[in-house]
Amino acid sequence: MQALEQIKFNEHGLIPAISQDFKTGEILMFAWMNRESIELTINKKQAVYYSRSRKKLWFKGEESGHAQIIKEIYMDCDNDAILLKVEQIGNIACHTGRRSCFFQKYNNNDWEKTLKIIKKPKDIYG
Amino acid sequence: MQALEQIKFNEHGLIPAISQDFKTGEILMFAWMNRESIELTINKKQAVYYSRSRKKLWFKGEESGHAQIIKEIYMDCDNDAILLKVEQIGNIACHTGRRSCFFQKYNNNDWEKTLKIIKKPKDIYG
Numbered sequence: 001m002q003a004l005e006q007i008k009f010n011e012h013g014l015i016p017a018i019s020q021d022f023k024t025g026e027i028l029m030f031a032w033m034n035r036e037s038i039e040l041t042i043n044k045k046q047a048v049y050y051s052r053s054r055k056k057l058w059f060k061g062e063e064s065g066h067a068q069i070i071k072e073i074y075m076d077c078d079n080d081a082i083l084l085k086v087e088q089i090g091n092i093a094c095h096t097g098r099r100s101c102f103f104q105k106y107n108n109n110d111w112e113k114t115l116k117i118i119k120k121p122k123d124i125y126g
Numbered sequence: 127m128q129a130l131e132q133i134k135f136n137e138h139g140l141i142p143a144i145s146q147d148f149k150t151g152e153i154l155m156f157a158w159m160n161r162e163s164i165e166l167t168i169n170k171k172q173a174v175y176y177s178r179s180r181k182k183l184w185f186k187g188e189e190s191g192h193a194q195i196i197k198e199i200y201m202d203c204d205n206d207a208i209l210l211k212v213e214q215i216g217n218i219a220c221h222t223g224r225r226s227c228f229f230q231k232y233n234n235n236d237w238e239k240t241l242k243i244i245k246k247p248k249d250i251y252g
Contacts, residue, residue: 003235016142016156025151030142030207042232073232077220081156083228094203102209106168106199109129 154219
């Protein structure tokens with residue numbers, strides 16, 4: 001695909017990816033993609049990442065049901081970061097059961113937990 | 127600093143950082159931080175990144191004047207990504223003179239340039 005040729009992957013064949021709620025603008029997750037996951041994301045119109053820990057494609061929502069429907073895809077000025085504007089199914093992006101993964105807020109030399117747990121992980125993953 | 131001990135830096139001592147306009151929610155930039163840049167960001171209440179190409183601290187706005195005033199700092203669930211909610215001075219985050227670095231929109235197997243150039247790079251950097 002022509003558009004993919006322009007993407008600059010790192011030495012591991014990966015590119016950083018940010019997902020953002022297309023309506024509220026809330027940042028949901030930070031993850032990584034490889035070439036195949038970007039192709040699948042475009043074709044399926046659902047977010048597919050690359051899991052560095054599991055060393056394989058990560059079809060977001062495969063286990064949890066919390067898929068991300070693609071609304072728009074952006075690349076940054078240096079062609080080395082991706083932004084996915086998505087509809088977050090279930091309104092839960094984080095494996096902790098919160099809306100967003102970015103719930104630890106810096107406060108007075110500590111990280112304060114924000115955002116309520118919408119669904120407990122054991123109820124998400126069984 | 128206690129809060130910094132919890133941050134998981136990668137094998138190069140770096141952590142991915144996203145900056146977001148604290149009012150509009152627009153994602154402005156993706157960059158990297160090291161421990162020192164995070165300490166400086168907290169203490170100065172202005173975004174300081176680590177430039178991987180220049181291999182040194184990058185005081186955002188140092189040349190352009192387009193500094194980022196810190197409103198809130200978040201860390202993700204895995205402690206390996208940072209989100210800065212900022213006030214973007216000059217309303218220009220990108221070195222191309224645009225509001226955000228994420229202006230290339232995927233469209234029909236190509237990247238379409240969006241967002242107008244507010245100020246030409248030569249007028250920013252001289």
